[in-house]
Amino acid sequence: xxxxxxxxxxxxxxxxxxxxxxxxxxxxxxxxxxxxxxxxxxxxxxxxxxxxxxxxxxxxxxxxxxxxxxxxxxxxxxxxxxxxxxxxxxxxxxxxxxxxxxxxxxxxxxxxxxxxxxxxxxxxxxxxxxxxxxxxxxxxxxxxxxxxxxxxxxxxxxxxxxxxxxxxxxxxxxxxxxxxxxxxxxxxxxxxxxxxxxxxxxxxxxxxxxxxxxxxxxxxxxxx
Ligand SMILES: O=c1ccn([C@@H]2O[C@H](COP(=O)(O)O)[C@@H](O)[C@H]2O)c(=O)[nH]1
Numbered sequence: 001x002x003x004x005x006x007x008x009x010x011x012x013x014x015x016x017x018x019x020x021x022x023x024x025x026x027x028x029x030x031x032x033x034x035x036x037x038x039x040x041x042x043x044x045x046x047x048x049x050x051x052x053x054x055x056x057x058x059x060x061x062x063x064x065x066x067x068x069x070x071x072x073x074x075x076x077x078x079x080x081x082x083x084x085x086x087x088x089x090x091x092x093x094x095x096x097x098x099x100x101x102x103x104x105x106x107x108x109x110x111x112x113x114x115x116x117x118x119x120x121x122x123x124x125x126x127x128x129x130x131x132x133x134x135x136x137x138x139x140x141x142x143x144x145x146x147x148x149x150x151x152x153x154x155x156x157x158x159x160x161x162x163x164x165x166x167x168x169x170x171x172x173x174x175x176x177x178x179x180x181x182x183x184x185x186x187x188x189x190x191x192x193x194x195x196x197x198x199x200x201x202x203x204x205x206x207x208x209x210x211x212x213x214x215x216x217x218x219x220x221x222x223x224x
Contacts, residue, residue, distance in 0.1 A: 003029035004194060005220060006057050008172070008204030010036045014045055020213060021052040027217040030055040030082065032202055046079045055082035057170075057200070061111055063087035066097040073101035073108075083107045083170070083200070085151060088138035095145035107168050110142040111151040115173025118185045131186060132156055139164060154188030154196065161197030172202035176220060191223045 005028045011017040021031055031054050037045060038060060050056055058081040062069045069086060076084065086098045088110035099108045112135040113122065119130055127134055135156040140163075142150050149168030152160055157171055171193040175181055178189040182205065190201050203220060210216035 003027070003221060004199065004201045004224070005190070005217070006030040006032040006055075006200050006202050007207055007217070008032045008034060008059075008202055009049065009208070010034055010204050011208065012036065012040055014041050014048060017045075018048055018052070020208060021049055021054070023214050024207065024217040025052050025054055027214070027221045028054065028207075030057055030200070032057040032059050032204075034059040035061070043079060046081075050079075057081065057083040057202075059083075059085050059202075061085050061087055062098065063090045064094070066091075066094045069094050070097040070101040073098050077103050077106075081106055083109060085109055085111050085170075087111050088142050088150065092141055092145045095142060095147055099146050099148075107148040109149045109151055109168060109170050110138065110145075110147050112138040112142075112156075113152065113186075115153045115186045116183045121185075132159065135160065136163070139167075143167065149199065153186035154193035154198065155186050157193055157198050158196040168199045169197060170200045170202060171198040172204075174201055174203050174206070176206055176223070189223070190220055194224055 007028045009017045009031055062072050102108045113131055135152045139150050139160050143164050151170040153173045154171050157169055173184045173187045174190045175187045193201055207213050207216045
């Protein structure tokens with residue numbers, strides 16, 4: 001089985017991001033480039049990281065009207081990403097148009113509820129119910145729209161996996177100690193997320209901010 005860990009390269013310096021990728025590339029399965037990286041380095045930065053030879057996950061979390069999101073998807077075709085994220089709350093038409101505009105080999109997955117949010121945060125945005133309810137509702141919508149899968153926390157992955165058997169599930173908010181840290185609230189260990197059905201494990205700071213990133217990546221790999 002291939003390594004499910006995608007390293008989140010949330011670093012402002014391109015050289016540092018490239019060096020980190022080279023350092024740990026034998027112990028991860030892919031690289032996730034998000035807003036911080038893409039806003040700083042754009043297409044050029046993605047091409048530079050692609051030299052590492054790992055699959056690229058563009059975590060752009062697109063969220064706009066259908067025509068705009070479809071246009072953005074077409075603009076990133078040339079980068080040949082393996083995975084791209086959009087927001088499920090953009091609605092069914094937006095998700096359908098995004099999927100139609102994506103390349104054949106690109107998985108389009110919808111962010112349901114950010115792992116930095118808990119039930120209280122959800123209530124404050126005017127959405128009733130638990131995170132579990134909210135994630136299930138948006139997972140159903142994403143499946144109906146023909147997407148490949150969703151992004152959710154490891155706390156919901158077992159339920160999502162039960163109702164969407166062939167879905168592709170991306171799980172961030174992973175902490176080797178299993179405890180909420182920094183801005184992440186709905187966390188589990190990488191091992192639990194994998195056992196519960198995650199396809200991709202997104203891990204950033206536990207590796208990138210470790211004193212020894214290579215040792216951290218190896219330790220996580222050994223737990224899987
Ligand atoms: O719900 C979400 C969606 C995306 N992310 C992204 O994953 C990584 C997590 O980084 P850590 O340093 O391991 O916390 C980061 O790039 C987020 O943008 C998420 O955390 N939660």
